Amino acid sequence: GENVEQHPSTLSVQEGDSAVIKCTYSDSASNYFPWYKQELGKRPQLIIDIRSNVGEKKDQRIAVTLNKTAKHFSLHITETQPEDSAVYFCAAPIPNDMRFGAGTRLTVKP
Amino acid sequence: DAGVIQSPRHEVTEMGQEVTLRCKPISGHNSLFWYRQTMMRGLELLIYFNNNVPIDDSGMPEDRFSAKMPNASFSTLKIQPSEPRDSAVYFCASNPPRLAGGYEQFFGPGTRLTVL
Numbered sequence: 001g002e003n004v005e006q007h008p009s010t011l012s013v014q015e016g017d018s019a020v021i022k023c024t025y026s027d028s029a030s031n032y033f034p035w036y037k038q039e040l041g042k043r044p045q046l047i048i049d050i051r052s053n054v055g056e057k058k059d060q061r062i063a064v065t066l067n068k069t070a071k072h073f074s075l076h077i078t079e080t081q082p083e084d085s086a087v088y089f090c091a092a093p094i095p096n097d098m099r100f101g102a103g104t105r106l107t108v109k110p
Numbered sequence: 111d112a113g114v115i116q117s118p119r120h121e122v123t124e125m126g127q128e129v130t131l132r133c134k135p136i137s138g139h140n141s142l143f144w145y146r147q148t149m150m151r152g153l154e155l156l157i158y159f160n161n162n163v164p165i166d167d168s169g170m171p172e173d174r175f176s177a178k179m180p181n182a183s184f185s186t187l188k189i190q191p192s193e194p195r196d197s198a199v200y201f202c203a204s205n206p207p208r209l210a211g212g213y214e215q216f217f218g219p220g221t222r223l224t225v226l
Binding site for chain 2: 032034042043044045046049089091093097098099100102103
C-alpha cells in the first residue's frame, strides 16, 4: 500500500523567509497530491493540490512541485507571515482512501 | 451546504462509559473517514466507508471501537468502554466520488473527547 513520509517534522523560519516541506510516496500509481493546513484547534483544510500531469502549481505565495520519477513532492511558501504558522500535512491517494504524512509544524517568527 | 457536521463538539466522560460520536457527511459524497488526532500519534485513520460499506478498519485500535454507517447521510463511532488513552480529537471527513474527479477530503470540525 501507499506509504507517505514527510520532512521535516518541525520548521521554524523568520517572517519573510521561505519555507519548504517535502514528502515522498511509494505508490507509482498515485496521481493526486494535496497539501492540508491545520491551524491550532481547527480542522485540516486543503490549501493546494497537484495532479500527476503537471510538475508545478502556484497559488499566490504557495506552490507545490512534483517529481514523479523520484516520487516526491514539495510545498513551498514564500514571504512567510505569522498567520502561516500551522501544521501542514501532505497526502497521497490509494483507491478510496488517502494516506497522510505525519505533519510538519511550521512556526513563523515575527 | 453546511459541510461535514459532527456532534458533539466536546465530550467529557468517565472511564468505562460508552461514548458515541456522530457524523453527517456532505450530501453527494460517497466516502466517509474517521480519524483520531493526538499530539503523540498525529492524524490516524481509524476506518473508512465507501458507499456505506466499511472498506478498511485496520486502523481501529481494538474491539472497544466500532463504527457504523446505516445510510449515506449518517455515521457513528462508538467506544465502549472508554479509557483515558482514548482522549483525542476525532475527525470525520468525506469526499465526493472519485469517478467524478473528487479527491479532496472535507473535514468536519472534530469532536474533542476527554476520558477522565
